[in-house]
Amino acid sequence: MHPADIQDRDGGLYLLATLQKTFPKLKTLFADGAYQGPCFGQGVAALRGDLTVVIVKRPxxxxxxxxxxxxxxxxxxxxxxxxxxxxxxxxxxxxxxxxxxxxxxxxxxxxxxxxxxx
Structure with a gap:
C-alpha cells in the first residue's frame, strides 16, 4: 500500500520490491502504457535484472x-x-x-x- 499521490509506475516499483521474494520464478511482467518509459524500466532492471517487462498496447x-x-x-x-x-x-x-x-x-x-x- 502506498499513498494516493504516488503515480502508478512508482507504486509499481514499490509493489515489485515487496513481491520479488514471494514470486522468484516470475519471468515476464505485462503492463499497460502507464508503465512505459525509462524510469520504470530502469527500476525493474535494478530490482530484478532477469524480469522482462512487456508493455501491452492497443493496436x-x-x-x-x-x-x-x-x-x-x-x-x-x-x-x-x-x-x-x-x-x-x-x-x-x-x-x-x-x-x-x-x-x-x-x-x-x-x-x-x-x-x-x-
Missing part, C-alpha cells in the same frame, strides 16, 4: 473498446471474483481476513471451472 488505428488478450485475463479474473458478495465491500478489520476471503473466493472460482467444464 494502431483502433477506436473504442478493444480486447487485449493479456489484459483481458486480469479483467476477466477480477470480474469472476466480484461475483462474490463478501468481496463487494471491505468489511474486514484486518488485511489477513480480507486476504483469506479473497483466497476462498479464488478457490471457489477454480472449483467451479474444474467441476463444470464446458
Amino acid at each position: 494502431a488505428g483502433t477506436k473504442g473498446f478493444t480486447v487485449l488478450p493479456q489484459r483481458w485475463i486480469v479483467e476477466r479474473s477480477l470480474a469472476w471474483l466480484n461475483r462474490c458478495r463478501r468481496l463487494a465491500k471491505d468489511w474486514e478489520n484486518l488485511n489477513l481476513k480480507a486476504l483469506a476471503f479473497l483466497r476462498l473466493a479464488s478457490i471457489r472460482c477454480m472449483l467451479r471451472k474444474l467441476c463444470n467444464p464446458k
Whole structure:
C-alpha cells in the first residue's frame, strides 16, 4: 500500500520490491502504457535484472473498446471474483481476513471451472 499521490509506475516499483521474494520464478511482467518509459524500466532492471517487462498496447488505428488478450485475463479474473458478495465491500478489520476471503473466493472460482467444464 502506498499513498494516493504516488503515480502508478512508482507504486509499481514499490509493489515489485515487496513481491520479488514471494514470486522468484516470475519471468515476464505485462503492463499497460502507464508503465512505459525509462524510469520504470530502469527500476525493474535494478530490482530484478532477469524480469522482462512487456508493455501491452492497443493496436494502431483502433477506436473504442478493444480486447487485449493479456489484459483481458486480469479483467476477466477480477470480474469472476466480484461475483462474490463478501468481496463487494471491505468489511474486514484486518488485511489477513480480507486476504483469506479473497483466497476462498479464488478457490471457489477454480472449483467451479474444474467441476463444470464446458
